[in-house]
Amino acid sequence: MNITQILFWFLSALTIFSALMVVVSKNPVYSVLWLIFTFFCISGHYIMLNAQFLFIVNIIVYAGAIMVLFLFVIMLMNLNKSSEPQKNRWLRMAGVLAGGCLLLVFVAALKNIDIKKQVAETNTGDIGLIQNLGKALFNEYVVPFEVSSILFLSAMVGAVVIGKKE
């Protein structure tokens, strides 16, 4: 077992554990904090795959901006008490059972696929560097890039219109 494998298993266990804690935490603030931790673990996977641009964007956009927005809304609503209403036991068990069935179907379907022998290269390869991604983004994908700016504008207008008091 070399250092990459040890790091992969460690990060994977940490990711799954913190994702589970997001779901089982009673207090929404703890949920948000565990989700931030999950995003940092996923960023660790990105840096292991040498996707450095996505690593930094994931930290800045997800762990920085989006989760602060979540935390801000939770603090604003004063929801950080643990008296949250729960679904009843049978409904929760049915949800877990449905998720378990989906997991079973996925694993059974993908257990013996052809690409099993293929390897995702770690630590090497330079397609994740900002230079190459920027070239692709501003040559082949320049129209979607500009369209996404219109999407942002409409999202901003929508958030302001929905959020204002009438």
Next chain:
Amino acid sequence: MPINYYIFLSIALFVIGIVGVLTRRNAIIIFMCIELMLNAVNLLLVAFSKMHHLAKAATDVSAGIDGQIFVFFIMVVAAAEVSVGLAIIVMMYRNIHSVDVNFLNRLKH
């Protein structure tokens, strides 16, 4: 790392997100579980992009770069989605003083 480890890791994260959506009643936590599912897909896209790059690196230098561009656009869409969704949740809290999704059953009647 072999690609199937990444596949199973992403499946586990995706299923945890689905279980969260099905079992919780707080609208904000449901929203957070949707973010978790988006991130599972992002991780798998990056892993597949690196797999494709390794397989085609000899003939095409930028093979597999599309996957990472897609992840970038998914993050863009997620940011827009979160801003609008949280505005909707704040408005819902202002009107019914709760973020419990079980109160939102007026369409049923």
